[in-house]
Amino acid sequence: METKTLILPESFYNRDTVNVARELIGKVLIRKIGGQVLSGRIVETEAYIAEHDPACHAYSGKTKRNEVMFGPPGFAYVYFTYGMHYCLNFVTEPDGVAAAVLIRALEPLEGIEIMKSNRNQEDIKNLCSGPAKLTQAMEIDRSINGIKLNGSDIVVRESSFNDFQVGISTRIGINKGVEFPYRFYQKKSPFLSRREK
DNA sequence: TAATGGATGTTCT
DNA sequence: GAACATCCATTAT
Incomplete structure (x- = not known):
């Protein structure tokens, strides 16, 4: 019997x-903080690739803000935007190649009561249904930027439930690179940042 | 259900 | 000075 690797390795x-973004759908994001565990299924992602994608923060070269994207894969890139929001990405591709996957929505699994408190929101469908909502629910901020995945703060693992379809669309909230079909989501999930049409 | 505009601060031009 | 990988409350349909 073949044993399955539960935690996604750096090679993932x-x-x-784009492949990483698609295959992250259905995986489980685990946030460990203060002895507590918060977790959720990834139901929505977007790919950002500096080489040809003007919507990518690293498209115009390396800056203090985006330097983590230029580093090795399997690290967290967290940025601050719109004066009040944080967003979580996973760095992809080899060291020196700037690209990442934005985590846009989660289906809450563990620590739901803590997430409700963090979000001041009782509706489970409104805890992690957006890139800035899930960082608020999971207490992710600038201190997470540049940390290695699968360490003491954030772990990503396989899920035993894989009976779902993955939808593809253009990305949300951007003005450049709008034509790329780089958004992936779990079809029929009630926990997406936008309802399907 | 859809469209609008305000909140808010960091980064880049 | 402008833009920004967003969210929320308010108003209109």
């Missing part, structure tokens, strides 16, 4: 970013 991220 050291690949084409």
Whole structure:
């Protein structure tokens, strides 16, 4: 009997970013903080690739803000935007290649009461249904930027439930690179940042 | 259900 | 000075 690796290895991220974004759908994000465990299924992602993608933060070269994207795969890139929000990405592709996957929505699994408190929100469908909502629910901020995945703060693992379809669309909230079909989501999930049409 | 505009601060031009 | 990988409350349909 073949044993299955539960935690996604660095090699999972050291690949084409679009494939990583698609295959992250259904995986489980685990946030460990203060002895507590918060977790959720990834139901929505987007790929950002500096080489040809003007919507990518690293498209115009390396800066203090985006330097983590230029580093090795399997690290967290967290940025601050719109004056009040944080967003979580996983760095992909080899060291020196700037690309990442934005985590846009989760289906809450563990620590739901803590997430409700963090979000001041009782509706489970409104805890992690957006990139800035899930960082608020999971207490992710600038201190997470540049940390290695699968360490003491954030772990990503396989899920035993894989009976779902993956939808593809253009990305949300951007003005450049709008034509790329780089958004992936679990079809029929009630926990997406936008309802399916 | 859809469209609008305000909140808020960091980064880049 | 402008833009920004967003969210929320308010208003209109």
